[in-house]
Amino acid sequence: MKLFRYFPVAVDSIAANKMRASLTMLGIIIGVAAVLTILGVGRGASANILDEVASQGTTRLTISPSTESEGEGAGAPVQTLTMGDVRALSDAAFHPDVVEVVPQYGGSIQLVAGSNNKQTRVTGTTADYAEVHRLEMAEGRFLTEDEIAQMSNVIVIGTAVATDLFERTQVVGESVRIDGEPFTVVGVLEESGNAGFGSNDDSGFIPIGVAHGRIFNVPRYRGEYIVTSVSANAVSEERVEAAEGQIEQTLRLRHGLGADDDNDFTISTQASLLDTIGTVTSTLTLLLSSIAAISLVVGGIGIMNIMLVSVTERTKEIGLRKALGAHTSDVLLQFLIESLVLTLLGGLIGIAISYGLALLVQRIPNFPIDLLIGVDALLLAVGVSAGCGLIFGLYPALRATRLDPIEALRYE
């Protein structure tokens, strides 16, 4: 109760020195605004990526070979995921929850059209790839079952590849060369818009058999071509785990793994991917916020500095207050609360600025990320600024209490 009495005193004294007060608060304002904005950007970015991932379907499973070398030997890692596995997994009798098993074998290779050429990631795959990865077509169509079966020289390319090779995107029917072999363009993918995660703008797709047999020099394992990964869909979101179990069982059996052996492959689901992304973005956000938090500390030291100056400047006032009956605790509280009010005010202004930025960002069309400021971040900002006020105000306040009234009154 009694504490509240000091607030008007603090406000009066801050109001009496507005210029100094605002300079003091600047450090806290910048610190709080920086921390909140970075937290907001981190949250916005992670929400964006999560949306993106979710929009690509939540039933997808991706199987990739483990990269650890087999046994204790120092030799090159043996890659064991093959087309044989793909055929086995396609058997619906043993994998009732798995549909659309799609092999992929990809590598970076040069595409040539006329005098233009472009190094592109080309993936050999099957017709279901478009379905499993939710690809949209801008022109033409994706690879067909027939083309896969007949190992036709056809290719589907991304918009970036199309514009680099032909300076336009309506290129269905044109021909590109890979290793001197002509391929007919049958489709161009929809531009994915964001240049980052999961974009196919800079890739090409050809039948898996062509990739294995003619384009890449693909090693075999137990007589079967290896693949770089296999995608599949579960029948529904609820059956993702069941599908994962069925795939794991088949692959362990086929790879001859004993009960004690680890999997020589990894199955990742969209759910696990979401988890990973969440962890990565929050780590990043934490890192950036810590850097921004340094500015808060600097701001706090600024507060301490100004409060020390203020105590010296107001020596006479302190002497007078003591002469008129102020206790040591009165003087302590007066100065502590003054610095608390300063930092809280700074914190609130910082919050307002970051909110203003968030609103501004929302108005920019096509801005890639939102600024999301949560209640927890707000409470943190208020707490931290109040903490700064108390911690950095304590020493100057203690200095003020040590003054002898008559000495202080005489101070000029």
Added chain:
Amino acid sequence: MADSSALIDMQNISKVYQMGETKVLALNGVSLSIEEGEYVAIVGTSGSGKSTLMNIIGLLDSPTEGVFQIRGQRANGLTGRQLADLRNREIGFVFQQFNLLARAPAWRQVELPLFYANVARGTARERALEALAQVGLAERADHKPEELSGGQQQRVAIARALVNRPSLLLADEPTGALDTRTGEEVMALFEKLHEEGLTLVIITHDQEIAERAHRVITMRDGVIVSDSDAATATANGFRNGLSRTAPAPLPRPVAIEQDEEKMYEAV
């Protein structure tokens, strides 16, 4: 020690100021006793130690040597908190330099002692305005010191000293900046409060004001050279404190040598 029923009792008080290499002996063995309800004027040349004495009586400063008692209690046995409370509740102090807060309006200055007496805000403001009205500054309650004349500032300081209804008023030249008429009004106010029981101790250079007091103490070079004490003074409404000043005592050095260190240990 002397009569412990006295409001203020000082025995052999000395005050030494250390100024780098030299020491200044501001008070040199002052003994003095003031009873409740007295009306005392302190006169003396500039630099004779009047303000120093007043600061000790007002519990703002402590003597270098000697025993100071207030209501029979030794001041150096009191905690900082007790001293602060005594200053707040018992003593009203009008400083020679006014000591107003630079940026606060008059009513806030006057309210200050009430703030530390834990008087509720509304009541405190009311009482502050009342006290300002008493010194004729009702109209100037919202003015800051820089917007007030010297005499008005002095009256704000007086209102502040009176606002918490002290039992002892210590006024260091309270009419120094006032014209005769305003000074007269302030003195009349003091005397009215004195009638109601306030103990008055006033430092003054003004002979007329000193003559109104019932007891006049004259100081010179840190010693009391004459004290027309209450007993003899009150009997005949005695008015010649100044004229009865003893002949000038032997001149004594005000700055004394450094090696008299023992002086510091007493307090």
